[in-house]
Amino acid sequence: MITVLLCVLVCECVAVPVVVFPMHGKVQSPDFPQPYGPNLLKQWDLLVPEGYQIKLTFTHMDIEASQDCSYDAVRVLLDYQKSLGKFCGQENDPDGNHPGNEPILSPGNKMSLVFQTDNTNSEQHKGFTAHYQAIDIDECAQLDADSEPLCSHICHNTLGSYLCSCHHGYTLRADKHTCVASCVGGLFSELDGHLSSPGFPEASRRGLDCQYLISVEPGFLVTLNFTSDFQIESTDVEEGSSCLYHWLQVTVPDKEPEKLCGDQSPGVKATHSHSVTLDYHTDTEGSSHGWSLHYSTQRVSCPHPGSVTNGRVTPNWTQYSYKDYIHIRCDQGYKLMMYGQEIKSSVVRCQSNGKWHVPLPQCQIIDCGPPGGLLNGGITFISGSDNQYLSVIKYHCDEPFYSQFGGVEGEPCVFSITINEKQCSVFIDFSVIVLLNVPPPPPPPPFGVSLSCSPVNLTCAADRKWRNKNDVLVVPICLPVCGKPIKRAGQFGRILGGNLALPDTFPWQVLLGVNGRGGGIVISDRWIMTAAHNLVHNGVPVDKDQVIVRAGNNDVAELIKEEPASVASLHVHPRYNNPNSVNYDNDIALIKLQNRFTFNSSIMPICLPPEGATYETGLLGLVSGFGVTEKDGQSFISNKLMYFSPPVVDQEVCRASLVGHRQQLTDNMICAGTPEGRSDACQGDSGSALAIHHQGRHYIAAGIVSWGINCNARGKYGVYTRVGNYVDWIKKTMADNDA
CATH class of the missing domain: 2.10.70.10 (Complement Module, domain 1)
Known part of the structure; x- marks a missing residue:
């Protein structure tokens, strides 16, 4: 049987009182301020914390005075034996010993007061009152010549105590009072500092192995500057002096260590490194005075x-x-x-x-990138290249089909634009200005526009924008040139049996297909002008999808091979009303195209006439068309563009030729032809232009082929819509529908 004994340790916790010494207080005789009695013996023991002394000050004293205070007295004692004073009497009493106002100091933290009276009191006396307080003792200042120092090196006074510390190279012993030489060395990371051997300038102890590491922020290089007070024991050998037993070794990363000794200071040594190790060694024999240095740093x-x-x-x-x-x-x-x-x-x-x-x-x-594209134009470099800074370009239009100012001239009106403070006058057909949303010039005619201008040269600026010399971002517009075909047709003949038009002589001619064949006139890159009766049949407007527009060739066989231009909208003059083919007044209409023409020698616009323009009788015009023609007495639809040159007929002569016919001539019409009937337009020509060479500069659409009495009938004339009466309407219609 195994018996297991369990021992239980019972711990009883006893509260240990913590003694708190007062730092100040008051002492007074019994019954003060009442008179004290006889045969008293009263003692007070004052105690303050260690490291403090007691300062006692009597604030009132009235004790029976006597020689040597032999009757009544208060004594101040140290350790119950040593007297710090025996006092009695009153202030200024010649028979007593009054302490006055001077405080009484104890050397330590203890003090006792004893108050004793005899058995007789001839007079009544109040006694005394005194105050005391704890005063810190400056232990470091209390040393005398015969005493051992509290600290072997440095003494630091503290409240109630003191601390000892050592000079560099020494450490404090366990007794906290004495210092001994050390080799702690250590890390030095400041950008400059001082180092020395232990105990320097005292001689170095034997048996030292001290290491000092100077390591500063990478990017700084350490330089050692040794003082002249340098002496490390060296040994004479055959090769000279050697650092065999005592040395200071300097080690720099990636370099061979270097040992220093002797009586000559190394002076300044640049290490070219941010890290240096110093190893100081002395053996158990010999002697070295030591060394001292200041190190500094320089930036890489x-x-x-x-x-x-x-x-x-x-x-x-x-x-x-x-x-x-x-x-x-x-x-x-x-x-x-x-x-x-x-x-x-x-x-x-x-x-x-x-x-x-x-x-x-x-x-x-820098480069400004390609300049803004110029529709129907291009760019020429005047200086520089590759769109680089300060390159200069000049815009140019695709002449002769486009120009910066359009292609017509005429009388200027009030409307003007000034650019760059340089003036030159140009004149632009209003049909072009409409497309730019330029406000219309005021009536009356002519409606040329006078511009002040200069060539558009742009420079690649520092902000990578193309700017003109006035620091303005600008891109010109190339306007179509109108009424200037590259070839001119001769003014003779007729369509009905007329002349074959040479290529590029009537670039404004359009072939319309609307339930048959008709003509049209190019007046801008998106607008075709024609006769209203081409687009209204039996009083009902045709649908835009029924209208086929072809242009750019004098041969119908070639035209029909090309894709026709898409129609965006139709615009018949609002006052055209001709359900019975009798009233051709206001026989004018516009066709807006889905896409713009790019003009070339085969497709160019004709200019509009001045507002309300009139023409002299006999003035020859040109009429072209793909309508009925005649050959060898036979009439047939022509597949080639034909033209003739009818003269303008006096309005009254033309009106007289229509007597007896239902159709009437109005002021919105113009007549052209000869009484012999040798030249006339016919079926299929309706909507084509009566072109007149205006002032010898350009062709204008003076009229639109509208109607006539038979074709080529003697004594009858072709009747044309007078375009000059509709310029305002044309302009407004184009502007309102230009989006």
């Missing part, structure tokens, strides 16, 4: 960055060091480039390894 230098072509480096110094920054800025018209990419700014930093953290960027000339 980076190579001069050089210059940047077409740029500048700031600040521009002769030398750059660790943590220095430089900014690279390009000259105007250049951009910062790095690794093939444009950068907004460049700040380059000198690193701790003496290299710049990135290579310098380049300053590359």
Whole structure:
């Protein structure tokens, strides 16, 4: 049987009182301020914390005076034996011993007061009152010449106590009072400092092995500056002096260590490193006085960055060091480039390894990109190339079909534009101005527009915009040239048996297909003018999808091979009303195309006439068309563009030729032809132009082929819509539907 004994330890916790010594207080005789009695013996023991002394001050004393205070007295004692004073009497009492106002100090933290009276009191006396307080003892200042110092090196007074510390190279012993030489060495990371052997300038102890590590921030290089007070024992050998037994070894990373000894100071030693190890060794024999040094640091230098072509480096110094920054800025018209990419700014930093953290960027000339495209025009470089900074370009239009100012001239009106404060006068047909949404010139005619202008030269500016010399962003507009075919037709013949039109002589001619064949007139890149009766049949407007528009060739067989122009909308004059083919007044209509024509020698617009224009009788015009023609007495639809040159007929003569016919001639019509009937338009020509060469400069659409009495009938004339009466309507219709 195994018996297991369990021992239980019972712990009883007893509260240990913590004694708190008062730091100040008051002592007074019994019954004070009432008179004290006889045969008293009263003692007070004062105690304050260690490290403090007691300061006692009597504030009132009235004790029976006697020689040597032999009757009544209060005594101040130290350790119950040593007297610090025996007092009685009153202030200024010659028979007593009054303490006055001077305080009584105890050397330590204890003090006793004893109050004793005899058995007789001839007079009544109040006694005394005194105050005391704890005063810190400055232990470091209380030493005398015969006493051992509290600290062997440095004494520091503290409240109620003191501390000892040692000079560099020494450590404090366990007794907390005495110091001994040490070899702690240690790490020194400040950018400058002082080092010395233990106990320096005292001689070094034997048997030392001390290590000091100077390690500062990378990017700084340490320099050692030894004082002249240098002596480390050296040994004479055959080769000279050697550091065999005592030495100071200097070790720099990646270099051979160097031992120093002798009586000659090494002076200044540049380590070229941010880290240096110093090992100080003395053996158990010999003697070395030691050494002392001040170390400093300098920043690592980076190579001069050089210059940047077409740029500048700031600040521009002769030398750059660790943590220095430089900014690279390009000259105007250049951009910062790095690794093939444009950068907004460049700040380059000198690193701790003496290299710049990135290579310098380049300053590359900027470019403005391709200039804004010019519809129906192009660009010519006057200077520079590749759209680079300060390159100068000049816009040009695709002449002779487009120009910056249009292609007509005429009398100027009030409307004018001034550009660049230079004036030159040009005149633009209003049918072109309408497309630009330019406000109309006021009536009366003519409606030429006078512009003040200069050639549009643009320069690639520093903000990468193409600007003119007035710092304005501008792109010109190439306006169609109207009424100027590259070939001119002769003015003779007729359509009915008329003349074959040569290529490019009537580039405004349009072939319309609307339940048959008709004609039209190109007046702008999106608008065709024609006779209203081509688009209204039996009083009902045709649908736009029924209208086929072809242009650009004098041969119908070739025209029909091409895709016709898509029609966007039809616009018949609102006052055209001719359900019975009798009233051809206001026989005018416009066709808006879905897409714009690009003009060339085969397709060009004809100019509109001046508002309300009139024409002299006999003035020859040109009429072209793909209508009925005649050959060898036979009439047939022509597949080639034919033309003839009818003269303008006096209005009254024309009106007289219509007597007896239902149709009436109005002021919105103009007649042309000969009484012999040798030249006339016929079926299929309706909507084509009566073109007149205006003032010897350009062709205008004076009329639109409208109607007549038979074809080529003697004594009858062709009747044309007078376009000059509809310029306002044409302009408004085009402007309102230009979106």
